Each structure stands twice: as C-alpha cells, then as structure tokens.
Amino acid sequence: MIDGLLVGAVYGLAAMGLSLIWGVMDVINLTHGAMIALGMFGMYLLFNLTALNPYLLLLPLIAIGLLLGILVYWLAVHWVVGRAQLMSLLSTFSVNMIVIGIGTAIWSTSPYNVNFTLKGITVGDYTFTGNHIAAAISALIIALALELFLYRTRPGKAIRAVADNRDAAELMGISSTAVLAIAFGIGIALAVGSGALVSTLFPFTILSGAVYQLKSFVVTVLAGLGKPLGALGAGVALGLLEGLVTPFIAVSWIPLIEFGLFVVVLILFPRGIFARATA
C-alpha cells in the first residue's frame, strides 16, 4: 500500500505537466508519453556518461526538458493554439510518432535500466525500496517548486492570467505567446522529470511512456485541469487505490478499475473532483 502511495507521487508528477498544458492553452498534449520516455532515456544516457547520483541529474534533465518543450511549442503547437481542438491533437500526435520512430531506430525495443539502487527502509516483513522513496520525495519537491512558481512569481502569475482569460491578459500587456511557450516548456519539463524518476524504478523502452500517459489522463480528469497540486494529490490517490485493491484481486484487473473510475468521474464530476467552481 505504501508502495502505491510512493508510485502515485510519480504518477502525479507526470500528470501535472499534462494538466498544466491542458489548463493553460486548452491543448491536449499527445506527446506526453513520448516525452516521459525521453526523460527515461535522458536519465539513462546522463547516468551512464557521468555516473553521478541520478537525483542530482534531475536538475539538468528538467532544464533540457524545458528547452525541448519550448522547441516543440514553436514547431508544432504555436500554429494550432486557439484553433479547432482536432488540429492540436493531430499536431501533437505527429510529434509523438516522430519521437517514437526516432527512438525505436536508435534504441530498438529491448528494455533498458538505470542501475542505481538506494538502500530501502524495512518495517517488519516489508521493505520499501530506497528508489521509490527518493522518487516520491523528488516528485513532492518539484510539485512544491511549481506551486511556488505559479503563485509567488510574476511569470507564474502571467501564466495563470493567460489560463484564465487570454484576451484580457494580452490587454494587460502580457505577451501571451511567450507565456504559452514557457507554460508548454514547463509541462514538458515535468513529463521529462517524471520519466527520469521512473527510469530509476522500472525497466523501460521508448514505448513505456504510453502507460504513464494513460494514467496521466485519468489523474488529470480526477483532479481537474490546470491545478498542479490537485494533480499530485489525485496521482497519489490513484497509486493508493492500486495499492489497496491489488491484495484482493489479480494485478491484471487494475487498468480496468482505473478506467472504470475514469468514466464514472467524468460522468459525475465533469470538472474534476478537486475543481472549484469558477465564476
């Protein structure tokens, strides 16, 4: 069960990026999974090159993710923001396929691992692996940093303003294009960061991002759009649900339960469980 909580923090981090982009510019980012996978490979490459502690390597990786996100924004997203939803879906989907295609060509589909293990904590019969605990703590720190950024800094305020009302924000003198680019960059940086953390927990291929993308959708819907800490909370809740349910049923039923929950929440709480009513 505690394992579920810990993994849930990582689900939450993954979902935060999706939720932010969706909330700020109404773009459903279908490159999310591929970016998570790039985060996994990024950590693998940096770790094997430098043999530094992976949790330290998170910082440069997130920075790279930010730049990558801004690049993808200019190449694929800028032109479709504000237009029909289908266009942004197609655009981000194409980038997704490109990344996966290149990734498969370079790394094929054999699994990779980041061979780094932290000592765990043993309580009675059960041991909580150090990597899980470190990943959860890292996710929490990143989430708090994001929350601080959004609510305590001017750029953060600008992002929230554009999310609320893009036209009004422009009237106030905020360059919405720059804001959208940065917001997208942050969203991708979060995806890359969560991928980097996952790489220390499980083996991965370029296709592994897909599972986390699906879970991110579930978490985002549970939490409501554009609320990063809500996404973290919902991610933890999802992980907790997985942990609670698995002792009683076969592990293969979990996706069914998760998506069943997804559908139920969509019907009962269209804005998400944590969403507050907006004026």
Next chain:
Amino acid sequence: MQRVKISLLIVLLSLATSLVAEDTISIGFTVSKTGALNVDSLEQYRGFELWRDQTNAAGGIKAGGKSYKINLVSYDDESNSKRVQQLYTRMILQDKADFLFSPYSSSLTATAAVVTEQYGKIMLTTGAAEEKTYKLGNHFLYQMFAPATQYLTAAVDALKTKDPKATIAFVYEDASFSNAVVTPAKPYAQQQGFNVVFSEAYAPNTTDFSAIIDKVISSKATVLLGGGHYADGSTLARQLEGHKVPLKMVTLLVAPDSPQWTELGDAGVGVIVPSQWEPQTSFTVQYGPKGADFAKAYTARYGTPPSYESAGGYACGLVLQRAIEQAGATDTAKVSAALNATDITTFYGKTKFATDPGSHGLQVGHAMVLAQWQKDKSGKLTKEVVWPLAAKSANLKYPMR
C-alpha cells in the same frame, strides 16, 4: 586393339565417376534468417553446421559398408509458418531430402510436422518443447528437447532433496510458453508433498511487480518458481532483491540463461534457470564428442560459447547419424526403427523417444538441467550446473543467499 582401348576407357571412366560421385545423405530444414526468431534459430543452425563439418571431415556417416557425406539443404523461413509449409514441401518433393530437421520454435515445428507426416518422412525436432505436436498421432517425429512440462518439475525434484517442507509461490508470465510450463508443475509440486501457498500470472509487459511481491511476502512462501522471458524475469529478480523478500530458492524461466544476467549484480546471485544443456554438464558419453570438446570446437569456430539451442542442433545430427549407422541403411523404415530403439547418452544427455502411438516421438530420456548463478572465490558471477546430481559442476546453494 580398338576393343581393348575402349574397354580401358570405360573402366577408367567408371573408376573416375565412382571416385567423384560420393554417396550423400540430404537433410533439409529451415532457418529463421530474418524475423523475431532469428537469434535462437541461428544458434540452432550452427549446431547442425558444426556437426556436418566434423562428421564429413571424419569420413561421413558409415552405414551398410558405405560412407555417406552429409549435405544440408536449408532455406530462410522468415520466422513465418506459411513459409515453413511451402519450404518443407519443396525440400521433400523437389530437393529430395532424405531426412528433415525442424525449424526453431514449437509453433513453426508444429507446421513442419504436418508436412513431413503427410509425406511420410522422418523429422528430428529441436528447439521445440511443446508436447501437443507429438500427441496428434504421428509415425516419424522425434523430439530432442525435453518437453515444456519438465522445465519446473526438475526444480521441484531438486527442492525435495533440500527442503521437503518448503512453501512454494508460482509467479509467472501469462503467455503460452510459461502457462504450458506452470500448469503441470503446480499439481506435481502438490503431489510431491509441497504446499503451494500462492499462484498468480502477470500480464506480459508488467514492469511493476511490487503488488505481486507484497502478496508473495504475506503468503510466507519460501520458494518462488516462474518468470517468463528476459525482460520480466530480470525485473522480477531485481525487485525481489529490492524488497528483500526472504526466499530460499528462486527459479525463473529463460531469463537467467542469458549472458546479460550478470548486469543484475547481486540481484542475480543464486537464481536458478532450467536449461536443456549447459557447457559444464558432465554426462558419461556413450557416443559422439565430450561436452567440453563440443564447446571448445564451437567457441573456436564462432567466437561465442554454445547455447543450448546449438547443443540441441548438434545432438540432433548425432542421434540421426547413430540411427543410420545402427540401421545400416538410409531408408525411412529401417532408420525409423533404429530411432525408436534409441536409448543413448551423448554430451547432450540421455535421448530416448516414446514409441506408443499416442505420443510417438516425445522425448522421454532427456532431463532438464538446472543451472544456478553463483559467486566464485574471486567474487565473479558464474553459471554452474547444480541438477541432476549426475551432471553437476557445483553444489546447489540452498538457501540461495
């Protein structure tokens, strides 16, 4: 004078042609040169090739006072059963193969078997552990691999000698091979007096085993049997180590046989794999080269040590060779009778075929060996044969850590 010259010419010509036209035995098979089965199929092919070259260098197969050179006829089946069907038909009808070897893998072999039985030709199968193929009523199939049901029963037998009171958990991939292995292993373990306290199959691409591992811990199992293939098997082993599960024995299918297993470091130590053959097995050989000689010749020629697919390929050739020698002929009926009577130990182990019509050709002599990763004195990880006791190169380490 003219007649003398002509007859001399005729005698000289017939001498010449009899020197040039050797007797040959043609053996046909397909290799997966492309497609998913490529790597293992190539290893199997190398086993055939090495056997052919060594035997031909020693004068060929000797039967009925004649020496036959071996001629291998092969095509690329592209890991595809339609191609197998076409190519085996071609090899029998057009290339006039005397005998057939199987492709690699149970599924392709099942397809080839339909064709060879249709034309009444002998086929020795290797790289194919599935049993169903031999239970459909056949006359000329002969299986070299020990059947799938044996993979884990060997582990249960070994466990019984160490700890008859162990509690067993089966954690395995939900896929046809691992299901075929675990389904008979469970009742067998119970028959041997073990308490099976937990059993669950996981979806093929699972990477997070923490839920299943927690269930294993709460079931208080002391032994874990199962796995599937490399990716899930290696991850399961890693996570078992990470969660410090107090297991005294872990046996996983396929994965620990790979040389990549050493990447796991401490997480891989003590894990056991059921194998058709390992280089250290030291059977008392009644026919053919010793294991060490085979391994040396293979490594010298191909630059890598032989896997059990290669050993199976080479042994396939040896068993056929011996049957032809025993029969003193190359016709199907006589060689088939000799194969039915085979009960021989080569470097590969014992080979004996079932002869009752309901399961003709099923391998009943060959036992799986168990190999365990152990640390030698210098701390290096090596794979040792620990079971059966007649073939071991090191003692089974129990508890594993």
